[in-house]
Amino acid sequence: MTTGTFTPRPGAAPLSRMIRAQAALETRMLLRNGEQLLLTVVIPTLLLVLFSAVDIVDTGGGKAVDFLAPGVLALAVMSTAFTGQAIATGFERRYGVLKRLGASPLPRWGLMTAKTCSVLVTEVLQIALLTAIAFALGWSPHGNPLSAALLLLLGTAAFSGLGLLMAGTLKAEATLAAANLVFLLLLVGGGVIVPLEKFPDAARAVLELLPISALSGGLRDVLRDGAGVPWADLGILAAWAAAGLGAAGRFFRWE
Amino acid sequence: MRSASPGDTPRPSGREPAVEIHGLVKRYGPKTAVDGLDLTVATGGVTAVLGPNGAGKTTTIETCEGYRRPDAGTVRVLGLDPVADSAALRPRVGVMLQSGGIYAGARAEEMLRHTASLHAHPLDVDALVERLGLGSCGRTAYRRLSGGQQQRLSLAMAVVGRPELVFLDEPTAGLDPQARHATWDLVRELRTDGVTVVLTTHYMDEAEQLADDVAIVDGGKVIAQGTPEELCRGGAENSLRFTGRAGLDVASLLKALPDGSAAVELAPGAYRVNGTIDPQLLATVTSWCAQHGVMPDRITVERHTLEDVFLELTGRELRA
Numbered sequence: 001m002t003t004g005t006f007t008p009r010p011g012a013a014p015l016s017r018m019i020r021a022q023a024a025l026e027t028r029m030l031l032r033n034g035e036q037l038l039l040t041v042v043i044p045t046l047l048l049v050l051f052s053a054v055d056i057v058d059t060g061g062g063k064a065v066d067f068l069a070p071g072v073l074a075l076a077v078m079s080t081a082f083t084g085q086a087i088a089t090g091f092e093r094r095y096g097v098l099k100r101l102g103a104s105p106l107p108r109w110g111l112m113t114a115k116t117c118s119v120l121v122t123e124v125l126q127i128a129l130l131t132a133i134a135f136a137l138g139w140s141p142h143g144n145p146l147s148a149a150l151l152l153l154l155g156t157a158a159f160s161g162l163g164l165l166m167a168g169t170l171k172a173e174a175t176l177a178a179a180n181l182v183f184l185l186l187l188v189g190g191g192v193i194v195p196l197e198k199f200p201d202a203a204r205a206v207l208e209l210l211p212i213s214a215l216s217g218g219l220r221d222v223l224r225d226g227a228g229v230p231w232a233d234l235g236i237l238a239a240w241a242a243a244g245l246g247a248a249g250r251f252f253r254w255e
Numbered sequence: 256m257r258s259a260s261p262g263d264t265p266r267p268s269g270r271e272p273a274v275e276i277h278g279l280v281k282r283y284g285p286k287t288a289v290d291g292l293d294l295t296v297a298t299g300g301v302t303a304v305l306g307p308n309g310a311g312k313t314t315t316i317e318t319c320e321g322y323r324r325p326d327a328g329t330v331r332v333l334g335l336d337p338v339a340d341s342a343a344l345r346p347r348v349g350v351m352l353q354s355g356g357i358y359a360g361a362r363a364e365e366m367l368r369h370t371a372s373l374h375a376h377p378l379d380v381d382a383l384v385e386r387l388g389l390g391s392c393g394r395t396a397y398r399r400l401s402g403g404q405q406q407r408l409s410l411a412m413a414v415v416g417r418p419e420l421v422f423l424d425e426p427t428a429g430l431d432p433q434a435r436h437a438t439w440d441l442v443r444e445l446r447t448d449g450v451t452v453v454l455t456t457h458y459m460d461e462a463e464q465l466a467d468d469v470a471i472v473d474g475g476k477v478i479a480q481g482t483p484e485e486l487c488r489g490g491a492e493n494s495l496r497f498t499g500r501a502g503l504d505v506a507s508l509l510k511a512l513p514d515g516s517a518a519v520e521l522a523p524g525a526y527r528v529n530g531t532i533d534p535q536l537l538a539t540v541t542s543w544c545a546q547h548g549v550m551p552d553r554i555t556v557e558r559h560t561l562e563d564v565f566l567e568l569t570g571r572e573l574r575a
Contacts, residue, residue: 005382006448008419011375012346021372029360092358100356103320105346105373105416255322 012105022106022114027121030084039183040079040122044130048072051193052137060195062224069134069141070219071192074155076126078190078212081119081156083183086163089115090175093167098254108254119156127152142226148219151230154237155215161244162211168252186212191220211240271334273298273420273451274319278328281314288314290475291328296468301442301452303462305561306472312455313353315472316422319453320350333420346374349418351409353425357397363408364393367415374416387411388437403434410438414445421445423454427461439465459561469561473569487559493532495540497551498525504547511543512536532556 012018030036051057052065059067092098101111131139166175188194190212196204207213218233274296281289289311296302304312317323318330321337321344330337335344357366364384371377384390387407392400400408406426413421426442427435442465445452456462462469463483470480479486501523508528509518516530528540537556544551 003444004448005378006414006417006445006450008347008448008450009376009417010347010419013373013375018373021369025358025361025365025369028365029358032360095357095359096352096355097358099322100350100352100412102322103345103348103350104370107342 015107015110018106019110019114019117022101022111023117023121026088026115026118030080030088030118030122033088036084036088040076040084040126041129044072044076044079044126045133047075047193048130048133049137052134057193058195058198059193060197063138063140065134065137065139066141066224067195067220068193069130069139070223071216072130072134073127073152074190074212074216074219075187075192076130077123077152077155077215078159078186079183080122080126081159082163083179084122084163085115085119085160086167086179087176089164089167090170090172090179093254094172096255102254116160119160123152123156141223143222144228147222147227147229150234151215151218151222151237154234154241155211158211158215158237158240158244161241161246161248164248164252165244168248168254186210189213191216209236211237214240270298272296272331273333274302274453275331276315276319276328279315279318279325279330280327281311281318281323282326288475289318292472292476294470294477294480296451296453298451299446299449300467301446301454301465302468302470303466304453304455304470304472305457305459305462305565306455307457310472311475312472313424314475316424316453316455320348320422321345346416347419349413349416349421351413351421351423351426353428356409357405357412359396359398361397362394363389363397363400363404366397367408367411370412371415376417378415378417380415383411383415387441403430406430407434407438410441414441414450418450420451420453423452425455425457427456427458435461459565463561471561471565471568478568479564483561486561486564493529493556493558495528495532495537495554495556496526497540497544497554499544499549499551500524503549507547508540508543511539513539532558 013021048065048068051059051068055064089098098111102108163179166179170178186192189199189207190210191207192212196207196213196217199207208217214233214236218230218237221227221230221233272295274294276292276294279289279292280287292311292315294304294315304315306312314323318325319332319337321341324338332344333347337344361369364380367384367389368380371380384393387410389404389407389411392404397405397408406429410423410426413423423442427438430438439461442452442454454465466483468480469483469486470477471486472478503520503526505518505520505526509516512518512528512530513536516528516536518526518528520526528536530536541551
């Protein structure tokens, strides 16, 4: 390097380029992380294949895969938007990544937009993979794909808000433990692989208000039963999204 | 030199201070980290903020970087408010945190390339990687880099966007001597190319080697500021020692010396001259010795270092 190399010539890159670069980096980090892939790809795939092939859980009438595929799609959204995002963001906060990015030309809202893009890209990859596997297992979905897409988007917003709230307020280790625990509990009690009908009525009334139940139930109503727009489930997800994103915006700490 | 830059961000041509801090106070709960600190950093050149751990250096720097809001006082960076004008300042200011700041799984070169992509006219990443000796670990994940490599990557990220002003928080802490010198060379190059550098350090020699201006911080205040030479001159007198024949005529030597000097035979054959020790005085002493047929042995000049200055100002050793 010669004299004049460092002569100041400051300037931010165009916003769209910054957000694209940040989203690409975040996605690479996610896809490179073994534990994240276990959560977002391996577990949903295994559950789908295993429970479709082996009759362990009584999934009611009809093909098992018709019951399981919507549940596993809901699980995929939760694993990326909630568990994965909470853990990754928690450690980024802990290691000063969010702090350092705060000094870069990328605005904070740009960073959050990039994170959302990264979550959506990951979800598209998950849904493509899981849908292909489900078709191979004989899945025959019904209903309006737009209703399903709307559910997936609102579900992503709800889980992102809750994940970011956790990552921005708890210690990284606590987020790691809590996000995994919540994932496990909601996997069991959120209508993903175990029908909510199996729970006592009182428990079921509460469980049905969870975002995972609204997402898995709504997707099942549309994709298995060909229902119209599942307003009730969309309403539950919208409420969780508003509460979660609102609280995250209010309480998120960057350091 | 600065006006030769074709940068498309207009910069004022005057030499107003790069950083102006007046009466900065910052408290964390009951603890006052910065307690009425005043500091002016001239544009161009290297300013070292020197002080022991806990003196308030990092809090001061992080306030300039917009991370902390002052509890009292004002902070202006490039004439702007670091918090309110953050969006305008961030592209113009390079930041090296004391530690961390990088994705554990990101590769060194990937991270640097990403940081470059956030800027309009970044440095050539390949050349910078080469320059900082990061080529061998370009594909290594950040968490697997050595401490020195992590520091150098962090430094590279601070300068890759071609900022006007860089804040380096303890850029050589924990580095081996070779890596320290490489970092010093880069800081000197930044200075030559017209970048204003503010660095914190608790190494005296770093401040003496690099800084045009040194601000000594202790207890949340700047207790002295000046060039390293000014600060060293400001302390107690310097001294010159030599050994020779016992029983030399000290009074005669004193007559040859400038007013205000002192000469004493500390022990038989061991002499000490106090005063402003400059080349002229050294020549006077040696020519006096020549006139008296004395061979002065073991001449040593004891000039005050910043270490002495710090000790005098605070009564404490800088490095614990």
